[in-house]
Amino acid sequence: MATDETDALSGRRIVIAVSGGIAAYKAAELVRLCIKAGAEVRVVMTKAAQKFITPLTLQALSQHPVATDTFDLQQESTIGHIELADWAELLVIAPATGDILARLAHGMADDLATTVALACRAPLLVAPAMNVNMWNHPATQKNLQTLVERGAHTVGPGTGELACGWVGSGRMSEPAEVLAACVRALGPRDLVGQTVLVAAGPTYEAIDPVRFVGNRSTGKMGFAVARAAVRRGARVVLVAGPTALQTPAGCERIDVESAAQMRDAVMARADGQTAIVMTAAVADYRPKTVAKKKLKKEKLGAAPTIDLEPNPDILAELPGRAYKFRRPVLVGFAAETDDVEKRAVEKRRKKGCDLLVANDVTEAGSGFGTDTNRVLLVGAEGVERLPLLTKDQVADRILDRVVALLPKAGLKLA
Numbered sequence: 001m002a003t004d005e006t007d008a009l010s011g012r013r014i015v016i017a018v019s020g021g022i023a024a025y026k027a028a029e030l031v032r033l034c035i036k037a038g039a040e041v042r043v044v045m046t047k048a049a050q051k052f053i054t055p056l057t058l059q060a061l062s063q064h065p066v067a068t069d070t071f072d073l074q075q076e077s078t079i080g081h082i083e084l085a086d087w088a089e090l091l092v093i094a095p096a097t098g099d100i101l102a103r104l105a106h107g108m109a110d111d112l113a114t115t116v117a118l119a120c121r122a123p124l125l126v127a128p129a130m131n132v133n134m135w136n137h138p139a140t141q142k143n144l145q146t147l148v149e150r151g152a153h154t155v156g157p158g159t160g161e162l163a164c165g166w167v168g169s170g171r172m173s174e175p176a177e178v179l180a181a182c183v184r185a186l187g188p189r190d191l192v193g194q195t196v197l198v199a200a201g202p203t204y205e206a207i208d209p210v211r212f213v214g215n216r217s218t219g220k221m222g223f224a225v226a227r228a229a230v231r232r233g234a235r236v237v238l239v240a241g242p243t244a245l246q247t248p249a250g251c252e253r254i255d256v257e258s259a260a261q262m263r264d265a266v267m268a269r270a271d272g273q274t275a276i277v278m279t280a281a282v283a284d285y286r287p288k289t290v291a292k293k294k295l296k297k298e299k300l301g302a303a304p305t306i307d308l309e310p311n312p313d314i315l316a317e318l319p320g321r322a323y324k325f326r327r328p329v330l331v332g333f334a335a336e337t338d339d340v341e342k343r344a345v346e347k348r349r350k351k352g353c354d355l356l357v358a359n360d361v362t363e364a365g366s367g368f369g370t371d372t373n374r375v376l377l378v379g380a381e382g383v384e385r386l387p388l389l390t391k392d393q394v395a396d397r398i399l400d401r402v403v404a405l406l407p408k409a410g411l412k413l414a
């Protein structure tokens with residue numbers, strides 16, 4: 001057992017929910033590894049899981065009774081579903097079948113495992129395992145995406161020969177990999193007692209009640225930062241431009257549409273923040289006038305001209321603002337298409353932020369709408385180039401830098 005895992009999991013409270021697939025046998029080894037790493041483990045099994053492996057096995061390994069039934073009076077009095085949900089610091093679903101992913105994505109609570117999941121505020125880690133065609137089905141992919149957008153962590157599945165005879169993706173990750181994912185999902189709690197404001201998504205600048213000037217931001221990068229900050233213990237205010245994304249659990253969300261509304265929302269909540277992260281793609285310009293009624297094509301002629309005026313620059317306004325308590329650590333982003341490093345260094349200086357995160361939005365897998373990003377972190381001490389990472393990983397790397405900046409900002413970690 002790696003000491004890293006023992007250090008990270010010692011004394012941590014993990015609920016492992018086992019759903020019904022052939023990979024359920026791997027749950028036994030996962031429970032054993034978690035116990036060996038010093039974690040306290042409680043196991044929940046679905047009805048189908050009990051067809052593949054007995055509760056007795058997992059009870060012996062976890063050293064605690066296994067919970068199987070929401071309506072069993074004796075179980076409910078000793079290991080109630082709310083008590084389990086509140087007790088958990090991490091909820092792991094391993095294996096996670098296509099069926100349980102669907103039920104989790106839709107917030108169903110029709111058995112003990114999904115009831116605990118719905119009531120649980122701890123991070124969720126799912127280890128999918130199923131037939132390759134079930135895994136590739138758009139419904140499964142959409143369900144998993146929904147869970148990830150809500151902040152769930154995933155591990156696997158791996159590729160290879162499946163129990164059903166097919167070859168492809170769908171094998172549950174090995175228990176040691178799931179254990180490592182538990183460590184990552186629990187992560188550091190280094191922002192407890194701190195507050196983080198994240199501005200995310202695009203802004204829409206109205207032309208008339210129907211049309212607007214906008215951009216391609218989906219909010220994914222900013223929502224990832226908000227999720228990571230919650231996971232690390234911060235109180236998070238998420239100022240969101242128009243986006244279809246679901247609010248990460250534990251965030252206070254303020255919806256805005258235009259740059260002016262985003263500015264007002266950010267300024268109203270800037271005081272008292274530990275850090276402000278401006279991930280949002282704020283429109284630099286807006287139409288000078290907004291028509292009250294839809295502009296009629298016939299009246300506009302062939303190619304109408306729309307006069308624009310500059311929007312306020314929210315990030316640039318933040319360093320010089322008067323703060324009642326303290327000046328937050330300020331993180332800006334830069335969406336570039338060329339000369340990324342040079343422009344990012346210059347932008348950081350011009351906007352006066354502590355850290356600037358630059359991405360080349362023309363690069364495959366980076367920038368708008370992707371689940372991954374390759375960024376440069378530009379700080380006072382120089383430039384750090386990160387490899388292509390998931391936006392969740394990028395978010396954690398940004399917050400690592402924020403945490404490192406806190407002592408300089410005169411803030412103590414909890």
Ligand code: PMT
Pocket residue numbers: 201202216217218219220221222259278279280281282283284311312313314315316331332333334335336347351359361367368369370
């Ligand atoms: O949302 P996704 O689809 O996940 O895409 C992520 C992203 C590409 C939007 C994100 O990674 C990103 O690059 N965000 C910054 C986009 C941007 O507006 O960059 P900029 O170089 O134009 O602005 C520099 C900084 O000033 C940004 O922090 C921006 O929020 C801020 N700004 C810009 C203009 C303005 N009027 N006010 C501002 O505060």
